[in-house]
Amino acid sequence: MVKRSRPTFRQRQLGRELRRLREQAGLSQEKAATLLRYTDSTISRIENGQLPPYHGLRAMLDLYGVTVDQWDWYLDLYDRAREKGWWHAYGLLDAGYVGMEDEACRVREFQLGLVPGLLQTDDYIRAVFAVSPTQWSTDAVEVGVAIRRKRQERLTADPPLEFHAILDETVLHRRLPDVEATRAQLRHIARAAGLPNVTVQVLPSDVGLHYGLVSSFTIVSFPDRQDRDVVYLEHVAGALHVEKESEVAKCRLDFDRLAALALSPEESVALIERVADQR
Incomplete structure (x- = not known):
């Protein structure tokens, strides 16, 4: 089985966006983790490219002050980050x-x-x-x-x-x-x-x-x-x-x-x- 050595570009991109939104909201990783019932390490991993659960993503967007009418771009990025590209058929890594x-x-x-x-x-x-x-x-x-x-x-x-x-x-x-x-x-x-x-x-x-x-x-x-x-x-x-x-x-x-x-x-x-x- 092929193992990923690091998150994909889209996964890392989503992580960067979530970090930006958290900082824009004035929240530390520790404070965000407490409010989301996550551990500090979970927030860190997500911001470095680990995909959160779908409803976890929605909770993060809500906490970070992103209004529902602005969610589509982030949800679309989440869906693209979960997709498998054509290169999987050739045994290539996502990253x-x-x-x-x-x-x-x-x-x-x-x-x-x-x-x-x-x-x-x-x-x-x-x-x-x-x-x-x-x-x-x-x-x-x-x-x-x-x-x-x-x-x-x-x-x-x-x-x-x-x-x-x-x-x-x-x-x-x-x-x-x-x-x-x-x-x-x-x-x-x-x-x-x-x-x-x-x-x-x-x-x-x-x-x-x-x-x-x-x-x-x-x-x-x-x-x-x-x-x-x-x-x-x-x-x-x-x-x-x-x-x-x-x-x-x-x-x-x-x-x-x-x-x-x-x-x-x-x-x-x-x-x-x-x-x-x-x-």
């Missing part, structure tokens, strides 16, 4: 990146070493699995391919996901074992860049050293203004979700700076096509 991306309306990604998953061809996906230190079975690899294909449907869905990718030029020069597969991957990126909701920029090698060399990162934005941006970082030991607004704001600024250093979208596609022709 990972895929569920968060599925909720997004906009994704901005800076990549130092790999083609972003939303732009990968099947051959590229298989090649990435092949160089992983983990020994993946053939079936597991094909599941990985299917997951990325499913994610990529967002680029042509209605409404489509807005995607802005900045690629370090070295990404274009990393060869797959098969030359034709390498060309196909590059041309796939160029075609995707033709979608009205997709922007691809290349950061050329001749810009020299730049602050983007520290790390790849992804900024995820959501359609509801009450949902704050989240930064997703992958590292050798796992992954990290950054939600502190000051840190997220810095990442947004860094992304804008990298976009200003990069080639224009038109120049970037022309470069990608030239590299593909040279293979």
Whole structure:
């Protein structure tokens, strides 16, 4: 049985909202727990993403001064936090990146070493699995391919996901074992860049050293203004979700700076096509 390592994005979002409402009402966790007949630790767990019982949620909204005519948004968020996403069928955890991306309306990604998953061809996906230190079975690899294909449907869905990718030029020069597969991957990126909701920029090698060399990162934005941006970082030991607004704001600024250093979208596609022709 798959166990969740941490609450899902929607569960954590509901917890943050309940914490905000409690603080807005001028109640400490201890006071709220006493009035709700909860323990202090229960309130803490709920505010960190553990779902309360449905009637417990209604009691919290009432205690925190939310009028009944304002309940719908919170109850809808509660229902969404309880839903199982399509990724469950593939054995993925709720708390990972895929569920968060599925909720997004906009994704901005800076990549130092790999083609972003939303732009990968099947051959590229298989090649990435092949160089992983983990020994993946053939079936597991094909599941990985299917997951990325499913994610990529967002680029042509209605409404489509807005995607802005900045690629370090070295990404274009990393060869797959098969030359034709390498060309196909590059041309796939160029075609995707033709979608009205997709922007691809290349950061050329001749810009020299730049602050983007520290790390790849992804900024995820959501359609509801009450949902704050989240930064997703992958590292050798796992992954990290950054939600502190000051840190997220810095990442947004860094992304804008990298976009200003990069080639224009038109120049970037022309470069990608030239590299593909040279293979």
